[in-house]
Amino acid sequence: MSEFESLEKSLESHLPEAELREVKRILFGKETQKLDLPAGAVDAASEHSFELKGCRFEAAQEQLRPPRRVRVGLIQHQIVLPTDAPILDQITAMHSRIGEMVEVAAMCGVNIVCFQETWTMPFAFCTREKEPWTEFAESADEGSTTRFCQELAKKYNMVVVSPILERDELHGTLWNTAVVISNSGNVLGKSRKNHIPRIGDFNESTYYMEGDSGHSVFQTQFGKIAVNICYGRHHPLNWFMYSMNGAEVIFNPSATVGALSEPMWPIEARNAAIANHCYTCAINRVGTRLFQTDLLTLAAHHDFGHFYGSSYVAAPDGSRTPGLSRTRDGLLVVEMDLNLNRQISDRWSFKMTGRYAEYAEELTKAVRPDFNPKIVKE
Structure with a gap:
């Protein structure tokens, strides 16, 4: 079903307008407003x-606090070159592709951009x-990808969240890591994947x-952010601990x-936004990976299936944006007022x-x- 573009497109194609409004209200909460973007973008x-x-x-407009409006950008994309192309060529091609998309994000006034895992x-x-595949691993502090993202951050005055495969040369350890780069161009820190899936062949x-960075929250010029990488979204306490440490937006x-x-x-990130009184940003890959190398192990995988994109942002009031396409590269630009976090917290008090x-x-007691x-018992 990779040809199915999106749930929203399907609903819009088949439901009468009045019924569509009610269905969207139930499925997506309060309707998000369309953000006008520059024609050039x-x-x-x-x-x-x-x-x-x-x-x-x-x-809501408050009497004592001015609005705290921030624009985030979520980028989903396919790989550019085949999986058997030279590794450096694959990395360089991805840098070029992301550079194009971040330039458009900058044209749209994005303050914080996050890439996929x-x-x-x-x-x-x-x-x-x-x-x-392990040859793709690089230093989170001074690898070529971090240097590339530092240049983007400085050029566009934008916080960049760059998830990479990290290699710790000192100890020979590999990590699944998100590097957080300040809009100044400095590496603010890194957040390592806390939960590692062990689901059949997805081991x-x-x-x-497993990560050792705990539940770090990064104070940026545009608000306090955290990065809950992939499988961590299935663990409610993982979202909770980022929130307890003060995160206003969790990617x-x-x-x-x-x-x-x-x-x-569509459920997990939205539920986390509701339960933790914060914004959540879910970013997924898109496309189908075909692995054509001479695999030596038994029953090795040549195709995992379709990465379905559908990136979206959820707010603490339970509303959420429409998702990006299931089949195309995309950039979702979302303007949010961080004051909504406290407003909803005051209302629901979770x-x-x-x-x-x-x-x-x-x-x-339970872990003993x-x-x-x-x-x-009776």
Whole structure:
């Protein structure tokens, strides 16, 4: 079903306008407003063959706080060259493609841009072979991709979130890492993937380690942000801890295919936004990967299926933007007022009414080997 472009397009094609409004209200919450984007950006996106979509979340006008409007950009894309092309050529081609898309993001006034999980390479971690894929790994502090993103950040006065395969040369360790680069061009820090999937053949634990960076939140000029990489979105406490550390926007760069997770995709980031009184940004790859190398291991994978894109942003009031296409490269530009976080927190008070001390006490008991569940029996 990779030809199916998007849920929104299908609804718009088949439902009468009045019914469509009600269906969208139930599925997506309060309608997000369309964000008018510069004609030059629209033309550039068309010239470079990627979808460009703009949306806006609104907050109530307050008496004591001015609006805190921020624009984020989510980029989803296919690989540019075949998976058997020389590695340096593949990386260089991806840099060039992303450079085109970030230029358009800058034209749209984006303050923070986030790319998809390990964006410089094919998602090849479950082909059951490590070579040549581990050769894509590079330093998070001074690798060519970080230097490339530093130049973008300085040129466009934009915070860049760059998820890569990281190599720690000192210890020989590989990590799935998001590098956060300030709009000054300096590396602000990095966030390593906390949760590693072990789902049948999707076992990434042989490629990189669970993260050791905890739940870091990065203070940027445009707000406090966090990066919950891919599989971490299935773990509510992972979102929760970023929120507890003060995140106002949590990015979830991912790489996931339709048969595995698509019914869960529209729910998890949106639920996290509601539960944690913050904005969440879900970014997924698009396209089908074909691996044509001479695979040596038994039953190695040549095709994982379709990476379904559908990147979107959710707000703490339960509303969400339409998703990007399931089949095309795309840039989603979203303007958000960060004041909405506290407004919704004051209304629903999920954090204020959370019984965290009680949870902490019970979790402390639950992780012990002598734990006895509290079950009342007749």
